[in-house]
Amino acid sequence: MIAPLTIKRSSFQILIALFAFATLTFQSCAKKSRSDMGKVLFEKTKNKVFKDVTPEGLAEVFKKVLADERSKMDNPNLITAYYEQNNYDPAFVMDHIFNGDVDLTANYFEKAGEHGLDPKMFKAGQIKALTNKFKDKKAIKNLDEAYHDIAELEILTANSLINYSNALQYGILSPRKIYQRYYTETKRPDSAGMSKIFTIxxxxxxxxxxxxxDPQYLILQKALIAGGSAQGMTKEETTRYLVVNMERLRWKNKPTQSEYVIVNIPDYRLDVMDNGKSILNMKVVVGEGRNTDNTTTLVDYDESDKIDRPFTRETPQLNSMIHSVQVNPVWNIPQSIASKEIMVEAAKDKYYLDNKNIDVYEHGKKVEDPETIDWASASADKYEFKQRPGDDNSLGKIKFLFNNKSSVYLHDTPAKSAFTQSMRALSHGCVRLGDPQALAKVVFGEGATYDKIAEDMGKDNPDPTTIALPKKMPVYITYVTCWADDNGVLQYRKDVYGLDVILYQHLQRFLATNDQLAAL
Structure with a gap:
């Protein structure tokens, strides 16, 4: 009888042996699969030079070409690591040239203009020229040239395919790198995703x-291909509108939830979306922008426009979760507003603070007689200002709270006349709502809680109340200047923050940089 320990030990030894055998078999098969590289290439090309090609000989040259081409690659570490780990196996050359795949890929690259991209950045011409050398039995003259062309075509195809894949799936640029007030979660390409191109x-x-x-993308793409011009714009400006907004659509920053609130800054509009349809929309007022008069456009821009210089009152782009509302809120007045506006008015009129229901605090203690302070010479750092609930409160009767770095929120406003204006970039940065009670009804649903909110909003002498949402509601504040409406008609809005100009400039600089690398 064999002891249990002996059985376990024997089984373990057998497993180790089987694993080692399988590993060796796999490795030998892997090597064997390319051991006839020269024979295969000769049969495909009819060029006798390839008879002497070996994986070992190629690897030596491949290393050197990788080093030489490193400065031209967008992801040199990833590409180098892949070929080092895979014995410099030229998978694209061996598996994708002679079945037409590489030419097909180059054809897609040549049509990159349909996405608003420059085909030159994907090196379609260079790829086709090298591919043609393999198809011409007299084009490659010697073994050194054969090794060099295999390595160069392999690296060029891998680099361009990664770039093309990233561009279409994630966009050319990272919005976080070009905009100072951009806080929306946006996925960018990672090494695991990029490595997939080697095993297509x-x-x-x-x-x-x-x-x-995305249907929006397809409509904009169709318009770009058609090459028309929008009313009141040149063909060039129209094209640039389409190009920058197609880039935005490629960014992976879109809502994934079935229900959410979305604000489009240039359209001055809020929508509540439910399964792809707007169930509520309203006018909004957004933060004051640097380009409200539209003096800087996509028609005329200069080198300095690629630098983002946000106006201090611009509403940021962000995503978050609305977690609660404050009915009849107290407005904790930001220091910047207090120093530039509240104290200036108080210096002119000693009763201004009382008339506006604004309390003053010094070291956390309420100042009983703020009209006795000389506001013309007072230090803003010394005081805090809070506006009590009421009809004149700048936040109106309700504000919707969500976590964000810019301390902005959605809120009501007593200044209703602003909603009649066509240009509504007028606030200090928060988003004023045209119909805040309707938004409350959607996010809370009908019932006792909403009824209480509606009742409190109608009171003459209200008390502030904070109420948590039964279910947090996603909110996205975005910036889109061109899109298709429900009828498929393209809508264009003025670039109130100048963000289109910045994005277009960065796209042009990116393409110019790629052209310079290609010329090296």
């Missing part, structure tokens, strides 16, 4: 799969 089983299916499918 069906190139045609893959290239079709990464074409953006």
């Amino acid at each position: 089983p069906n190139m045609h299916a893959y290239l079709d799969s990464i074409q953006p499918k």
Whole structure:
């Protein structure tokens, strides 16, 4: 009888042996799969030079070409690491040239203009020229040239395919890097995703799969291809509108929830979306922008426009979760507003603070007689200002709270006349709502809680009340200047913050940088 310990030990030894055998078999198969590299290439090209090609000989040259081409690659570490780990196996050359995949890929690159991108950044011409050398049995003259061209075509194809895939799936640029007041979660390409291009089983299916499918994108893409011009704009300006907004659509920053609140700054509009349809919309007032008079446009821009210089009152782009509301809120007046506006008015009129229901605090203690203070010479750092609830409160009867770094929120306002204006970039940064009670009804739903909110909002002598939402509601504050409405008609809005100009400049600089690298 064999002891249990012996059985376990024997089984473990057998497993180790089997694993080692399987590993060696796999490795030998992997090596064997390319051991006839020269023979395969000769059969495909009919060029005798390839008879002497070996994986070992290629690896030596491949290393040198990788080093030489490093400065031209956008992801040199990833590409180098992949080939080092895979014995410099030229998968694109061996598996995708002679079935037409590489030419097909280059054809897609050549049509990158349909996405508002410059085909030159994907090196389609260079790829096709090298591919043609393999198809011409007399083009490659010697073994050194063969090794060099295999390595160069392999690296060029890998680099361009990664760039093309990233561009279509994530956009060319990271909005976080070009905008100072951008806080929306936006996914960018990672090494795991980029590495997938090395093992694509069906190139045609893959290239079709990464074409953006968003209906908005497809409509803008169709308009770009058609090459028309919008009313009141030149063809060039119209094209630039389409290009920058297609780039925005490629950014992975879109809502994933079925229900959410979304504010589009240039449209001065809020929508509550439910399963792709707007169930509530209203006018809003957003933060004052640097380009409210539209003097800086996509028609005329200069080198300095690529630098984002946000106006201090601009509403930021962000996403968060509305977690509660304050009915009849107290307004904790920001120090910047207090020093530039409240104290200035108080210096002119000693009864201003009392008339506006504004309390003054010094070291956390309420000042009983603020009209006795000389506000013309007082230090803003010394005081805090709070406006009590009431009809004149700048936040109106309700504000919707969500966590964010800019201390902005959605709120009511007593200044209703602003909603009659066409240009509504007028606030200090928060978003004023045209119909805040309707938004409360949607986020809370009908019932006792909403009824209480409606009742409290109607009181003449209200007390502040904070009420948590039964279910947090996602909120997105975005910036889109061109989109298709429900009828498929393209809508254009003025670039009130000048963010289109900045984005277009960065796109142009990116393409120019790629052209310079290609010329090296």
